[in-house]
Amino acid sequence: MTLGWFVAGAFTMAVGLSMAEICSAFPTSGGLYYWSARLSGDRWAPFASWITGWFNIVGQWAGTASIDFSLAQLIQVIVLLSTGGNNGGGYLASKYVVFAFHVMILLSHAIINSLSITWLSFFGQLSAVWNMLGVSVLMIAVPVVATERANAKFVFTHFNTDNSAGIHSNIYIFVLGLLMSQYTLSGYDASAHMTEETKNADRNGPIGIISAIGISLVVGWGYILGITFAVKDIPYLLSADNDAGGYAIAEVFYLTFKSRYGNGVGGIICLWIVAIAIYFCGMSSMTSSSRMTYAISRDGAMPLSSVWHKVNKQEVPINAVWLSAFISICMALPSLGSLVAFQAMASVISWGKKTQNSLPILFRVTLAHKSFVPGPFNLGRYSVLVGWIAVLWVATITVLFSLPVSYPVTKDTLNYTPVAVGGLFTLILLSWIISARHRFKGPVTNLGG
Numbered sequence: 001m002t003l004g005w006f007v008a009g010a011f012t013m014a015v016g017l018s019m020a021e022i023c024s025a026f027p028t029s030g031g032l033y034y035w036s037a038r039l040s041g042d043r044w045a046p047f048a049s050w051i052t053g054w055f056n057i058v059g060q061w062a063g064t065a066s067i068d069f070s071l072a073q074l075i076q077v078i079v080l081l082s083t084g085g086n087n088g089g090g091y092l093a094s095k096y097v098v099f100a101f102h103v104m105i106l107l108s109h110a111i112i113n114s115l116s117i118t119w120l121s122f123f124g125q126l127s128a129v130w131n132m133l134g135v136s137v138l139m140i141a142v143p144v145v146a147t148e149r150a151n152a153k154f155v156f157t158h159f160n161t162d163n164s165a166g167i168h169s170n171i172y173i174f175v176l177g178l179l180m181s182q183y184t185l186s187g188y189d190a191s192a193h194m195t196e197e198t199k200n201a202d203r204n205g206p207i208g209i210i211s212a213i214g215i216s217l218v219v220g221w222g223y224i225l226g227i228t229f230a231v232k233d234i235p236y237l238l239s240a241d242n243d244a245g246g247y248a249i250a251e252v253f254y255l256t257f258k259s260r261y262g263n264g265v266g267g268i269i270c271l272w273i274v275a276i277a278i279y280f281c282g283m284s285s286m287t288s289s290s291r292m293t294y295a296i297s298r299d300g301a302m303p304l305s306s307v308w309h310k311v312n313k314q315e316v317p318i319n320a321v322w323l324s325a326f327i328s329i330c331m332a333l334p335s336l337g338s339l340v341a342f343q344a345m346a347s348v349i350s351w352g353k354k355t356q357n358s359l360p361i362l363f364r365v366t367l368a369h370k371s372f373v374p375g376p377f378n379l380g381r382y383s384v385l386v387g388w389i390a391v392l393w394v395a396t397i398t399v400l401f402s403l404p405v406s407y408p409v410t411k412d413t414l415n416y417t418p419v420a421v422g423g424l425f426t427l428i429l430l431s432w433i434i435s436a437r438h439r440f441k442g443p444v445t446n447l448g449g
Helices: 004-025 032-039 041-082 095-113 117-145 152-157 170-184 201-228 248-261 265-298 318-331 339-365 380-400 417-439
Strands: none
Touching: 004 032, 004 170, 004 201, 004 339, 004 380, 032 041, 032 265, 032 339, 041 095, 041 248, 041 265, 041 318, 041 339, 041 417, 095 117, 095 265, 095 318, 117 201, 117 248, 117 265, 152 201, 170 380, 248 265, 265 318, 339 380
16 A cells, blocks of 8 residues: 555556646547547547547446445444444444435535536635645544554555455555555546636646646555554454444544544544545546536437536536436445445446546557647657556556456456446447447537637
């Protein structure tokens, strides 16, 4: 976690820099979907934008579902700890209650995203302040309160090879650790989707992308250090019998304060700080997904497109907001049957979004190598080099996201990412062959601009 964070972060910054350069040249709410059309040439524009757009929007919907469902699970843990914990007869919510939490969270996000851009801007700024202050509190309070602290050797060199997952290779553990970092370092493309509602978008859009990654790298690492220096008993933290019902990070907070003060109230407060931060994250994710839904429906890429690209008096794509909320609710339904099935769906965000991030960059360094005209923000002579680094990194993590995370591999431990993404790709490709290639011409409203 501590070292892999900067490995994933450095390569993510390469992806972000390449995206920022393209965003500066083409500031539009269609984002990557529109960029692919412009950078792939007239012949390939419709197909390139179709593939990118659908991977993008499904990844956005899955991302919102994944974020809000993880928040629902965290609230379940907070309730469990607040009522006595797993070992004290605390209330453990059923999967139906957790799903109900998920629905309520999503509906509240839809209501917020139905407000004017002025309110969204306010909540965005509040989110930034909360994250900065909240993480600062956690990264200082947790290690300071801890009665026993891990040493630097443990934090920076220890590999948990003695685990129940059946994975004992340091290299394999390090590689899997990159997945946590890469999953977290996402969503920075939201700035691109908001450019049509942003002043000086060709400059501020790229700044939003780069600063989102840069600030997350620094602040996130401090958060990771604060937690790992407070880790003591790894087997107990990972056990389903711990007070937090197996939720390891929550158990770290809870035990840290309990060991100092005799109760875990402080740890529960810390968990609420995290929960509110996740809430803001889900809110922003829905903002991004609704703008993307609006953008591709504006160009006729969705069924009933004329409905989803309507805006209200406040210039908000209100129908796209509620469609995004509805689909994200439906995407969590598999959790009622099996968490393995839900995780397979959620894996789409990890694989699909990274893939669609790389497609316009790939077109930029290949098909548009000579024709690309940069905007105010550009990488100059390093543009192609950084672009290829970004493409190769995405190709690498595509493989990493498909690796098993537990051995022996069974139907319950199999990594279903390739299956989920393969199914999605098949549906997108078939829809293109059967129907879209005859009618969809790409983002026609902007191609001439």
